[in-house]
Amino acid sequence: MxxxxxxxxxxxxxxxxxxxxxxxxxxxxxxxxxxxxxxxxxxxxxxxxxxxxxxxxxxxxxxxxxxxxxxxxxxxxxxxxxxxxxxxxxxxxxxxxxxxxxxxxxxxxxxxxxxxxxxxxxxxxxxxxxLPDLVASKKTQRDKDWPMIRRLIEVSYDEGFSAPTPEQVAFWLRELRTPELLEECVRRFPHEARDVAQLRGAVAAALTDDADRIRDELAEEESRERNLDRQYWTR
The missing domain is CATH 3.30.460.40 (Beta Polymerase; domain 2)
Incomplete structure (x- = not known):
């Protein structure tokens, strides 16, 4: 800089x-x-x-x-x-x-x-x-924000991979948007994943190794957040 x-x-x-x-x-x-x-x-x-x-x-x-x-x-x-x-x-x-x-x-x-x-x-x-707040702030209707959300969480996952804290694991399970990494994270932390699966369809899909459903759930998450952002700015 x-x-x-x-x-x-x-x-x-x-x-x-x-x-x-x-x-x-x-x-x-x-x-x-x-x-x-x-x-x-x-x-x-x-x-x-x-x-x-x-x-x-x-x-x-x-x-x-x-x-x-x-x-x-x-x-x-x-x-x-x-x-x-x-x-x-x-x-x-x-x-x-x-x-x-x-x-x-x-x-x-x-x-x-x-x-x-x-x-x-x-x-x-x-x-x-x-980081979790930055990710939340980027859940907008803008196309450029969603690849950046994915990248932010990928970097966090890579940097914390070898010795993650419980907070990091919870964050990854809530927010990972890379299907392959989400599947891997669920395999590594199945107990934590079962808890999160009650709230996040993409994690529930990962627990059943349903790759197509994971992608569908991630797309639905993005669509829902984009719509919420549109509603916020037209209120």
Whole structure:
């Protein structure tokens, strides 16, 4: 990230003490599921004090609103994203999007409590959504988000394969979208899988080695989430 304007944006948010959690493409990069993006997306706490700190950070970045809605708490509380473009020389052209509420994701205080904190090579830290929350935030109607969800969970499965925690196993069984890996995970953890199968059809199908049904269940999951996202944005 050192060859881009991203460090300036992240370090400025940190320096101003903004309670913000990196999400979107840049968070995917941190988790090892690379996604090129010149945007920095943040979930933020929409309290008066935190919005004041955010305003200071945006002023330093010389960031201006570039689209509707305007930067007002009313719109943040309704779940809208506010879009900014930076004019600071070290962050020239960088877009910053902030949201206070995400569909299908817990309220900010809970997200903050289980956040992931990264030590960056540039010498500062950045907070991001925890991986399960990042995955949940990407269950949208956008075509590009579903391959990224799959990739995020594949990376988690690969990295934790040799010594997984109970939390990781539960996460994989709930979220794996690669049929072959889901089948493998079910074979490795049959007891845990039987519990999850009561809630997830794809896991139930994997327990019976029904490859076609696994794919059908995964497609149904995606379709259901896409529809929920459409309904959310047309409410």
């Amino acid at each position: 050192s060859l881009s304007p991203i460090p300036k944006v992240l370090s400025t948010m940190r320096a101003h003490g903004v309670e913000a959690l990196l999400m979107g493409g840049q968070a995917c990069v941190l988790y090892g599921a690379a996604e090129f993006s010149r945007d920095a997306d943040f979930a933020i706490l929409a309290s008066p004090e935190n919005l004041g700190r955010l305003t200071g950070a945006l002023a330093e970045l010389q960031a201006e609103v570039i689209a509707v809605p305007p930067f007002e708490v009313h719109y943040l509380e309704r779940g809208h994203a506010i879009h900014f473009r930076c004019k600071h020389p070290e962050a020239q052209g960088m877009r910053v999007d902030v949201m206070a509420h995400l569909r299908g994701v817990d309220p900010f205080p809970q997200l903050w409590a289980r956040r992931t904190t990264w030590d960056l090579s540039e010498g500062f830290q950045v907070d991001s959504l925890a």
